[in-house]
Amino acid sequence: MSDFIIQLGSGIGAERVAQLLRDRPGMADAPVHTYCFPWGSVVLQEPRGRGYVPLHEDAELFCCVGRPRFVGVTHEDRGPDGFNRIFAERWRRGDRKALSDALTGMFVLARCHDSGVEVLTDQMGFRPVYVASNLTRELSAVGSHIDTVADAASNATDFDLASLGELLVYQHITFPYTTRKNVRELDPASLHSFRTEHTGFHKNTVTFWVPREPAVFAPKHELVEQLEDALRFAGHDISRGAETVAVMLSGGRDSRAVLAVLPRDRCVAAVTFFTRENREFRVARIVAEKHGVVHYGAQRHPEFYAKLVDRGIRLLGSELRADAHGYAIVDNALDKRVDLIVGGFLSDTLLKDHFMSRQQKKILRRKGWGERLKDRLIALRLHPPRRARAGKPHEFFLRMRLCPDIRDDVADRRSVRLGQVAARRPETANEWCYFWPASRQHDMSFALGNSRLFCADELFMHRRIVDLAASLPNTLRYAGQVANAAFARVYGSLGSIVDANTGAPAAAALPLKGLAAKRRRRQCSTTTHATTGEDPWNDVDHSWVDFESLQRYSAAWNSYRRRLLAAGRSILEEVLLPDPAIYFESYVARDGVTFNRLAVQLGAYTLAFRRRACAGSVYAP
Numbered sequence: 001m002s003d004f005i006i007q008l009g010s011g012i013g014a015e016r017v018a019q020l021l022r023d024r025p026g027m028a029d030a031p032v033h034t035y036c037f038p039w040g041s042v043v044l045q046e047p048r049g050r051g052y053v054p055l056h057e058d059a060e061l062f063c064c065v066g067r068p069r070f071v072g073v074t075h076e077d078r079g080p081d082g083f084n085r086i087f088a089e090r091w092r093r094g095d096r097k098a099l100s101d102a103l104t105g106m107f108v109l110a111r112c113h114d115s116g117v118e119v120l121t122d123q124m125g126f127r128p129v130y131v132a133s134n135l136t137r138e139l140s141a142v143g144s145h146i147d148t149v150a151d152a153a154s155n156a157t158d159f160d161l162a163s164l165g166e167l168l169v170y171q172h173i174t175f176p177y178t179t180r181k182n183v184r185e186l187d188p189a190s191l192h193s194f195r196t197e198h199t200g201f202h203k204n205t206v207t208f209w210v211p212r213e214p215a216v217f218a219p220k221h222e223l224v225e226q227l228e229d230a231l232r233f234a235g236h237d238i239s240r241g242a243e244t245v246a247v248m249l250s251g252g253r254d255s256r257a258v259l260a261v262l263p264r265d266r267c268v269a270a271v272t273f274f275t276r277e278n279r280e281f282r283v284a285r286i287v288a289e290k291h292g293v294v295h296y297g298a299q300r301h302p303e304f305y306a307k308l309v310d311r312g313i314r315l316l317g318s319e320l321r322a323d324a325h326g327y328a329i330v331d332n333a334l335d336k337r338v339d340l341i342v343g344g345f346l347s348d349t350l351l352k353d354h355f356m357s358r359q360q361k362k363i364l365r366r367k368g369w370g371e372r373l374k375d376r377l378i379a380l381r382l383h384p385p386r387r388a389r390a391g392k393p394h395e396f397f398l399r400m401r402l403c404p405d406i407r408d409d410v411a412d413r414r415s416v417r418l419g420q421v422a423a424r425r426p427e428t429a430n431e432w433c434y435f436w437p438a439s440r441q442h443d444m445s446f447a448l449g450n451s452r453l454f455c456a457d458e459l460f461m462h463r464r465i466v467d468l469a470a471s472l473p474n475t476l477r478y479a480g481q482v483a484n485a486a487f488a489r490v491y492g493s494l495g496s497i498v499d500a501n502t503g504a505p506a507a508a509a510l511p512l513k514g515l516a517a518k519r520r521r522r523q524c525s526t527t528t529h530a531t532t533g534e535d536p537w538n539d540v541d542h543s544w545v546d547f548e549s550l551q552r553y554s555a556a557w558n559s560y561r562r563r564l565l566a567a568g569r570s571i572l573e574e575v576l577l578p579d580p581a582i583y584f585e586s587y588v589a590r591d592g593v594t595f596n597r598l599a600v601q602l603g604a605y606t607l608a609f610r611r612r613a614c615a616g617s618v619y620a621p
Contacts, residue, residue, distance in 0.1 A: 002030050002045035002452060004065050005108065005143035006117055006193065008201050009150045014041040015498035020148045021045045023450045025311045026330050026453050033212050035061050035112065041194045042112050049340070049455040050241065051076045060098045061113055062088045065144050066107030066127045069238065069456050070466075076241035093406030096120075096191050100208040104237070104463035105453060108144055116195040117142065123209060125175075125188030125437025126447070126461050128319070131203070133182040139201040141378035142186075142194065146317035147609075150180040156180065157609050162409035164606075165575045168598050169398045171321065171442035172434065174413045179318040188437045208381070211436060213425045220476055220485075226468055227351070227486035234462035242340040242455075246267045250543050251283030251500025254344035257487040259291055260494055262342065269294040269338055275302060275538040275545070283500040290494060296337070298328040302535035305545045306556035313605050315452060316445055322601055323593075326447030326456070337453035345447045346438065346460045350469035355431040364478040398595055401576055428474060500542070514596035552586075557600070561585065564603045571606040572599065 005017045018032045033054055035042040044054060044063050054063035062084040069075075075082040087109060090099045092543075094570045099120070103109075106126035111118045119142060121129055127144065132153035132330065134140040141152035150156050160181045176184040186192050189209040194201050218226075239245045239262055247259045249270035259270060270288040274281045274297055281297065288295035301307070304327075312322025329335050342439075348354035353361060399407055414433070421436065422429035433442040438461075439448075450456040459465070476482045488495055488507040495507025537549035551557055564570065564584040572580035576599075582588055583599035 002027070002047050002065050003143065003145040004042065004044040004063065004108070005141060005145065005148050005152055006042050006110065006112065006119075006194075007040040007152050008117075008140050008142070009040050009138075011141060012154075013042065014043050015041040017041075017148060017152060021145070024314050026315065026327065033063075037112060038114050039116065039201075042110075048451070048453075051080065051082035052084065053080040055088055056371050057079045060088070061110075061112040061114075062091070064107055064109045066122070066451060067105050067455070068103055068107035068109060068122070068359065069105050069240070070102050071104050071237060075243045097208045100191070102188060104461075105447075105457065106447065109116065116193065116201070119186065119192045119194070121186055121188050121190050121192070122191050123463055123466055124211075125185070125439045126444075126458075127451075128185050128437065128439035128608060129186050129192075130178060131186055131192075132180070132184075132435070135182075137182070138201060139194065142192075144254065146178055146180070146183065146319055152184050153182065153246060155180045155182050157606075159571060159606060161575050162406050162413065162569075164407040164572070164602055165402045166410050166414075167404065167602065168575070168595055169410070170397055171594060171598070172440045173319060174410075174417045174433075175437055175440055177413060178208070185437065185439065188561070198297070202318065210424050211432065211466075214471050217473040217476075220482060221339065221466070222474055222487070223472065223482045223483045227465070227482055228489050230464040230468055231257060231261045231459070231486060231490055234459050234465055236263055238342065238457045238459060239263060239266045239340060242266060242338075244338040245340045245342060246271050246334070246338040247293075248273075248341060248343040248450075249284045249288060249295075251280035251287070253484065253487055253499055253501075253506050254320060254347035254460075256287055256494050256497075256506055257347075257490055258342055258344040259287070259293070259469060260490045260492060261459070264292075267293060268293075269296055269340065271296045271298050271329060271334055273298045273300065273325060273543045275300045275304065275535075279541040280543050281501040283498060287494055287497055290497060294594070296332070296334050298332050298334055300331075301327045302538055303554060303556040304328065305537075305550060306554045306560075309560055309601055309604055312445065312449065313601065316448055318602075318605050320442065320448075321437070321447040323443070323445045323596065324453070325446060326450035326453045329450075330453050337497060341450070341454060341456050343447065343450065343456065344460060345443070345458045346435075346441070347483065349435050349438075349441055350460055350466065351472065352473075352480035353478045355434045356474065356478065357430060360430075360474065361478065364475060398591065399489075401578060401591065401595070403577055406575055547597060548587070551593070551596055551600075560600050560604050564600065564607065567607050570603050572603055 014034045018034060022028055022032060033044045047065050049067055052064060054061060070086055075086050078085055091111060107122045108127050108129045109120040119129060129144050130146055130149045132141040132149045132155055134153045141149045143149040158181050160177060160179055163177050163179050165353040166173045178185060187205060187207055190205050190207040193204045245262055245266045246269035247255060249255045249259060249272050270293050272281055272284040285295050308322050308324060311327055312324040315324050378425055418429055418433055421433050425432050447458055472482060491507050496505050499506045536553060537546045540546055561584045570580050580599060583596055587596055
């Protein structure tokens with residue numbers, strides 16, 4: 001995916017920007033191009049994949065980052081700059097909405113000329129782009145990497161304290177705010193024009209698409225058919241132009257659907273992340289063998305996830321958790337074996353109930369007569385109430401960790417954003433606030449990291465699937481009713497292989513999956529994993545890691561804590577009521593896994609930038 005930075009004025013110099021982009025781990029091999037205009041400069045680190053070389057002719061620059069596609073078009077056969085040539089041709093036709101509607105994927109497009117810049121963002125804001133003002137409130141930089149944009153506007157250490165608080169509590173920042181005070185994210189599916197005038201730069205925005213709820217929802221069987229068609233079309237469309245494709249394959253359902261819909265003549269391999277072979281890895285291997293593709297293991301160092309704090313922050317910036325797990329693919333050189341690696345990210349977000357509230361799920365969940373009777377007896381106080389299930393701390397309790405003024409600022413901005421989303425999606429506003437724009441989805445670091453490090457794409461980011469997701473009612477998003485029914489229709493023989501998460505066949509009916517999942521949970525609760533070394537956090541049956549164990553016992557993680565304690569004062573002292581040193585000294589169980597992780601990450605992040613500002617160096621560790 002790589003990145004671009006447009007400086008509106010002299011800024012910090014094109015060479016320094018180019019150095020900032022090159023010096024990120026894993027990015028030194030991506031070519032960097034620099035272009036000068038009367039109003040400033042453009043520095044672009046070339047995207048991965050074929051056909052994305054910038055087009056500079058007739059005093060106009062057409063360029064992009066990400067992996068944009070024109071639906072139904074193979075731009076790779078148009079040469080090294082094939083995509084940007086088609087972009088230029090369609091731009092000159094004049095219909096900007098038609099141009100936007102024809103595009104799919106995760107991207108930012110830009111046209112630069114002597115009078116200014118136009119920036120086109122993708123349908124859901126999968127790929128964020130930021131605009132920064134300098135200390136005198138003048139527009140000074142536009143770009144796709146938050147830290148470099150802030151640097152170009154002299155805002156590198158001007159942190160937004162409310163945003164840091166939001167990251168700790170909610171794992172994402174309310175749109176359009178960012179970690180810097182004078183940096184904002186641009187609207188998705190929009191054309192943003194920056195024009196030079198005698199008073200400076202002026203910005204204008206035209207939006208082409210919003211995910212409005214339909215007045216009338218289609219019946220389930222029609223939505224299942226539409227999703228099946230969209231999946232099959234997307235599989236062919238995103239792999240167009242690639243001769244060899246691999247799938248990021250887990251032992252679950254979503255990635256299996258991706259494998260099933262990719263063309264057999266292009267899909268040659270599957271990649272599974274692992275540290276030690278476990279149940280999920282074994283199921284993924286069976287699926288790959290059944291489908292007739294090579295199975296590669298992206299093996300990780302035992303301290304892989306701890307060390308991502310350094311690598312992930314430098315690659316992605318500060319907006320999300322530093323979970324750039326695609327480094328495992330680069331570390332094993334698996335990106336060199338195929339033209340394209342496709343994932344199944346955002347399936348749970350767009351098509352299922354991942355962000356649905358517990359209360360809403362409780363309303364939609366079917367209950368047997370026994371459970372209904374028990375609820376009635378509890379209401380009449382004839383039966384003791386249910387015991388609360390142990391789980392992650394509720395957001396209410398985490399909000400209490402914030403300073404009162406920070407807490408109020410966070411509440412105000414979230415209330416305003418909820419009203420804005422509710423105007424488009426009155427029934428599902430609470431959910432869509434978490435992933436519209438999709439750059440705000442708290443796991444987006446996975447996809448954003450992958451697409452920077454190698455040629456990657458995500459099936460569920462295809463325009464046809466997004467359009468359908470916007471038309472799903474809550475009743476059918478709950479438990480993935482439409483998604484799972486459509487997946488079962490595309491699996492073929494892969495549906496008979498068990499889902500590693502439930503123990504039932506992947507194509508099994510929902511009640512059977514539920515029973516199998518309960519049985520799996522009971523087995524896990526009565527079985528203790530044997531520690532097979534000095535890294536017990538890797539004793540898991542899935543593709544990730546036990547983050548609580550990692551934070552308790554990892555030597556690499558504890559090294560961050562020692563560094564933060566030695567540094568003394570932290571910016572988090574202005575955000576949190578408790579002394580942030582308690583999170584640097586040890587794991588604080590009451591506040592949960594993610595709060596502890598982000599406290600250390602944000603402490604390390606802000607410390608690095610303050611040191612860099614003092615030393616004048618680039619990305620001080």
